[in-house]
Amino acid sequence: MTVEVAGAFTGRTALVTGAGRGIGRAVALGLADTGADLILLARSAQQLQATRTALAERGAGRGRVTVIVADLGDQEQRAQAVAVALARGQVQILVNNAATVEPLGATAEVPASDLRWAFEVNVIAPVALATAVLPGMIDAGWGRIVNVSSGIVAHPEAMVRGNAYAATKAALEAHTLNLAAELHGTGVTANVYRPGRVDTAMQEWIRGQDPERIGADLHERFTCFATSDELITPERTAASLLARLGGVQNGAVWDVDDTGGAMDG
Numbered sequence: 001m002t003v004e005v006a007g008a009f010t011g012r013t014a015l016v017t018g019a020g021r022g023i024g025r026a027v028a029l030g031l032a033d034t035g036a037d038l039i040l041l042a043r044s045a046q047q048l049q050a051t052r053t054a055l056a057e058r059g060a061g062r063g064r065v066t067v068i069v070a071d072l073g074d075q076e077q078r079a080q081a082v083a084v085a086l087a088r089g090q091v092q093i094l095v096n097n098a099a100t101v102e103p104l105g106a107t108a109e110v111p112a113s114d115l116r117w118a119f120e121v122n123v124i125a126p127v128a129l130a131t132a133v134l135p136g137m138i139d140a141g142w143g144r145i146v147n148v149s150s151g152i153v154a155h156p157e158a159m160v161r162g163n164a165y166a167a168t169k170a171a172l173e174a175h176t177l178n179l180a181a182e183l184h185g186t187g188v189t190a191n192v193y194r195p196g197r198v199d200t201a202m203q204e205w206i207r208g209q210d211p212e213r214i215g216a217d218l219h220e221r222f223t224c225f226a227t228s229d230e231l232i233t234p235e236r237t238a239a240s241l242l243a244r245l246g247g248v249q250n251g252a253v254w255d256v257d258d259t260g261g262a263m264d265g
């Protein structure tokens with residue numbers, strides 16, 4: 001495992017999606033500690049602003065932080081976001097962290113449009129962002145792409161009524177590992193990160209859903225994570241991701257504890 005030190009990413013620009021809260025915010029704060037310039041992306045301007053404030057309090061200069069408010073599920077907004085990010089300069093680090101856990105519920109009752117939306121946010125958007133930043137990374141001979149997945153890929157049966165989430169994360173992992181093989185020898189790496197069970201709004205949101213809609217078992221499972229103290233902090237999982245980001249490993253599935261196959265949401 002490569003351990004990052006302060007200043008390791010000085011002069012590098014990192015685009016972190018879903019940087020307004022949870023794991024994305026913790027990754028952004030951790031990246032700032034390594035000296036990276038940051039582009040923060042999510043839909044909620046207020047939450048992104050809170051991340052920007054936290055960065056400023058940490059000593060990351062204002063000029064080094066760019067906020068982009070965009071819905072990654074919307075093709076037009078995504079294209080505009082890419083244009084704004086690239087107008088600022090090359091992106092050397094891409095952390096595709098934003099995702100939706102919806103739609104939850106009995107698979108036969110999920111409208112195709114909801115399923116399409118989940119694929120748009122969880123798969124098409126990360127691929128589109130990678131496609132946009134890759135030429136610059138390859139030209140420079142250095143780049144890091146990390147796609148935040150889930151332990152659900154190792155155990156799809158563990159999240160009944162979370163079919164879209166399991167399918168999208170599996171697709172994201174397949175994309176990442178295939179891309180990594182394509183990138184072999186370029187200096188650009190692509191890896192998957194499974195963050196473990198993390199105490200974030202996503203977990204809280206699932207616990208807050210009607211058990212009848214999402215299924216009593218799924219509801220119970222996520223309630224149990226919280227009541228049995230199984231959730232880790234966003235900071236802990238961010239540190240685990242960042243510890244590997246500077247290394248040369250390519251095409252790996254990183255797990256928060258390197259236990260491989262941890263079951264999470």
Ligand SMILES: NC(=O)c1ccc[n+]([C@@H]2O[C@H](COP(=O)([O-])OP(=O)(O)OC[C@H]3O[C@@H](n4cnc5c(N)ncnc54)[C@H](OP(=O)(O)O)[C@@H]3O)[C@@H](O)[C@H]2O)c1
Binds near residue numbers: 197
């Ligand atoms: N928490 C866990 O236990 C856990 C376990 C396994 C995997 N993960 C994965 O870890 C990643 C982060 O999860 P989290 O728990 O930190 O979730 P979270 O607290 O819900 O944060 C998700 C972030 O993504 C953004 N986002 C969601 N939809 C978006 C869209 N359409 N366009 C732009 N931004 C969007 C959200 O901001 P806006 O809503 O403002 O857009 C938010 O900043 C996800 O990929 C998730 O699947 C989490």
